[in-house]
Amino acid sequence: MDPSEQKHFTIVDYVIFATLLAASMGIGLYHALSGGRQRTTQEFLMADRSMSCLPVSLSLIASFQSAVAIIGVPAEIYTHGTQYWFIGCAYVLGLLIPAHVFIPVLYRLRLSSAYEYLELRFSKPVRICGTLTFIFQTVVYMGVCVYTPAFALNAVTGFELWGAVLATGLVCTLYTTMGGLKAVIWTDVFQTVVMFAGQLAVIVVGVHKTGGVSEVWRKVLEGNRISGLDLNPDPTERHTFWTLAVGGVFLMLSLYGVNQAQVQRYLSSRTEKEAVRSCYMVFPSLQLALALSCVMGLVMFARYCGEDHSDKLGTSSRDAMVIYFVMDMLQGLPGLPGLFVACLFSAALSTISSAFNSLATVTMEDLIKPHFPPMTESRATLLSKALAMSYGLLCLAMAYLTHLMDDSVLQVALKIFGMVGGPILGLFCLGMFFPWANANGALAGLGAGLALAFWVGIGSIVTRSSGPRPPPPNCGAILLSNNTTAAIQTALSNVTLSRPSGLKRFYSLSYMWYSAVNCFTVVLIGLIISFLTGPMKEEDVAPGTIYPVLGKLFCFLPEHLQKKLCCVSPLRQTLPAEERRPPQHKEMNGLAYQQEDAPSQEETESFLPEGRAPVVELETTV
Numbered sequence: 038m039d040p041s042e043q044k045h046f047t048i049v050d051y052v053i054f055a056t057l058l059a060a061s062m063g064i065g066l067y068h069a070l071s072g073g074r075q076r077t078t079q080e081f082l083m084a085d086r087s088m089s090c091l092p093v094s095l096s097l098i099a100s101f102q103s104a105v106a107i108i109g110v111p112a113e114i115y116t117h118g119t120q121y122w123f124i125g126c127a128y129v130l131g132l133l134i135p136a137h138v139f140i141p142v143l144y145r146l147r148l149s150s151a152y153e154y155l156e157l158r159f160s161k162p163v164r165i166c167g168t169l170t171f172i173f174q175t176v177v178y179m180g181v182c183v184y185t186p187a188f189a190l191n192a193v194t195g196f197e198l199w200g201a202v203l204a205t206g207l208v209c210t211l212y213t214t215m216g217g218l219k220a221v222i223w224t225d226v227f228q229t230v231v232m233f234a235g236q237l238a239v240i241v242v243g244v245h246k247t248g249g250v251s252e253v254w255r256k257v258l259e260g261n262r263i264s265g266l267d268l269n270p271d272p273t274e275r276h277t278f279w280t281l282a283v284g285g286v287f288l289m290l291s292l293y294g295v296n297q298a299q300v301q302r303y304l305s306s307r308t309e310k311e312a313v314r315s316c317y318m319v320f321p322s323l324q325l326a327l328a329l330s331c332v333m334g335l336v337m338f339a340r341y342c343g344e345d346h347s348d349k350l351g352t353s354s355r356d357a358m359v360i361y362f363v364m365d366m367l368q369g370l371p372g373l374p375g376l377f378v379a380c381l382f383s384a385a386l387s388t389i390s391s392a393f394n395s396l397a398t399v400t401m402e403d404l405i406k407p408h409f410p411p412m413t414e415s416r417a418t419l420l421s422k423a424l425a426m427s428y429g430l431l432c433l434a435m436a437y438l439t440h441l442m443d444d445s446v447l448q449v450a451l452k453i454f455g456m457v458g459g460p461i462l463g464l465f466c467l468g469m470f471f472p473w474a475n476a477n478g479a480l481a482g483l484g485a486g487l488a489l490a491f492w493v494g495i496g497s498i499v500t501r502s503s504g505p506r507p508p509p510p511n512c513g514a515i516l517l518s519n520n521t522t523a524a525i526q527t528a529l530s531n532v533t534l535s536r537p538s539g540l541k542r543f544y545s546l547s548y549m550w551y552s553a554v555n556c557f558t559v560v561l562i563g564l565i566i567s568f569l570t571g572p573m574k575e576e577d578v579a580p581g582t583i584y585p586v587l588g589k590l591f592c593f594l595p596e597h598l599q600k601k602l603c604c605v606s607p608l609r610q611t612l613p614a615e616e617r618r619p620p621q622h623k624e625m626n627g628l629a630y631q632q633e634d635a636p637s638q639e640e641t642e643s644f645l646p647e648g649r650a651p652v653v654e655l656e657t658t659v
């Protein structure tokens with residue numbers, strides 16, 4: 038890039054950025070020295086199970102809202118229009134189902150690791166496979182998260198690439214290791230606010246410099262960037278209403294339902310009600326986050342009308358282009374470029390810190406503790422800290438791998454969620470909704486799900502077939518003479534018409550379907566193998582691990598029909614409390630289950646469609 042074009046930082050910008058890092062460290066230090074001083078794994082990994090819903094909900098958003106979304110979503114909207122915005126529809130079911138299906142089951146079992154569920158329901162090997170799959174997913178995703186802001190900044194400001202990667206990795210490792218989950222959650226709160234502030238600043242200044250809201254609107258309409266509802270049922274179409282609103286639900290479930298980072302936050306809540314409430318509170322904030330990044334993409338389009346600035350950037354990456362736009366807007370307004378950089382790094386730090394802490398938790402709870410049972414609490418805590426630290430270093434190595442990839446960062450992140458998160462979601466669905474599923478089925482299902490995921494995923498990368506179709510014409514094309522426009526449009530439609538065939542068509546499955554397809558594969562193969570190897574009997578399934586979904590849907594039917602449908606007799610719910618309690622764990626921390634945690638009758642009722650009786654039979658009492 039031409040050095041004269043390079044955007045510069047003033048002292049104020051550096052001060053703001055440094056303040057972000059210092060404040061995060063400060064929060065870490067505070068939690069290292071206050072409360073129980075992080076001397077137990079209960080505090081370090083579970084925040085003493087004492088969190089209230091506000092910090093938990095902000096932290097839930099922060100976990101999967103990284104610089105990838107802040108840069109990737111505007112780049113997507115700029116290039117392909119607002120179709121991606123329809124993913125907001127998936128947030129409804131994508132949060133209601135975790136709140137009313139996954140949280141009740143997981144919270145009542147009083148777990149520390151979500152994958153402990155898999156051992157209770159199936160067997161130890163299933164738990165270990167689930168944990169290893171999660172570790173793989175998180176480590177790869179972390180690399181993308183650290184690398185993205187550093188790369189984008191480097192392309193535009195000349196900010197030292199590996200210096201930024203190291204600073205993020207080290208600061209994050211330090212405060213996570215010092216302050217445990219409490220520090221992770223409270224820094225998330227602070228960082229989420231900085232994230233929203235940074236995006237808002239860019240939008241306000243951008244709209245102002247482009248000539249006001251009506252001018253922005255005129256240009257995006259002219260450039261054809263406001264997409265209508267695309268109801269094309271073709272599953273290879275990258276973004277349609279179906280891929281985003283239906284496929285997106287499964288993506289959301291794999292993140293908000295069964296991902297350890299999120300489950301750990303639900304479990305750290307003071308009560309179950311508080312956990313459910315925090316899940317509800319995610320909805321408006323996540324919609325806000327989505328709206329901010331989509332609007333930013335539109336403002337950017339209005340500003341450049343789809344111009345190609347790759348000559349100035351030395352890269353044709355749309356992701357780098359977003360940073361170019363931001364710096365272009367904010368130049369000459371001291372402090373604002375710094376605020377935006379703080380916004381990017383806040384987003385990244387909050388995601389990476391959740392990843393470190395959840396990785397330390399599962400490694401400790403699922404891989405180490407079960408094999409070295411007589412470990413003292415101080416030893417276990419020290420080991421957890423060492424784990425958080427080593428994952429920090431591993432993440433730096435992964436950033437280097439991401440450096441070698443070349444795809445839109447948003448697409449890379451969502452592909453990882455779908456390829457690896459989808460099969461894990463399938464495993465939990467198989468366990469919770471199908472009492473017949475056994476451990477062999479679960480292992481075979483997971484294997485098949487992962488195999489299919491990698492086949493399609495790697496196939497699409499190698500043949501480059503899930504890549505975007507040509508973008509709609511931009512302002513430039515509209516301003517050209519009619520002849521040229523016609524020629525461009527014919528060329529475009531020719532490209533769109535040549536559908537891939539055979540295996541290539543299979544590889545070009547939209548990546549938004551990955552979670553759903555992989556989840557179904559796990560359930561289907563899991564059920565087939567379970568029936569072949571002898572399905573589980575109702576009485577052998579550990580109590581509290583099944584969510585009687587059919588029973589709940591058909592609760593108006595007579596009892597004997599319900600029993601046929603869901604295999605878990607409704608009578609079971611009235612068994613004496615003793616029999617329904619989950620097996621005792623080391624981690625039960627002596628807290629008795631509190632009855633007021635369960636949603637009250639009216640609350641449950643209000644989420645049900647009309648004419649359906651309230652369902653309260655899952656409630657456990659001790």
Ligand SMILES: CC(C)(CO)[C@@H](O)C(=O)NCCC(=O)O
Nearest residue numbers: 101102103104105106107447450
């Ligand atoms: C997880 C979703 C899809 C929720 O909208 C969104 O935050 C997103 O697109 N995230 C991309 C991954 C990331 O930001 O790291």
Ligand code: NA
Nearest residue numbers: 099102384388
């Ligand atoms: Na984040």
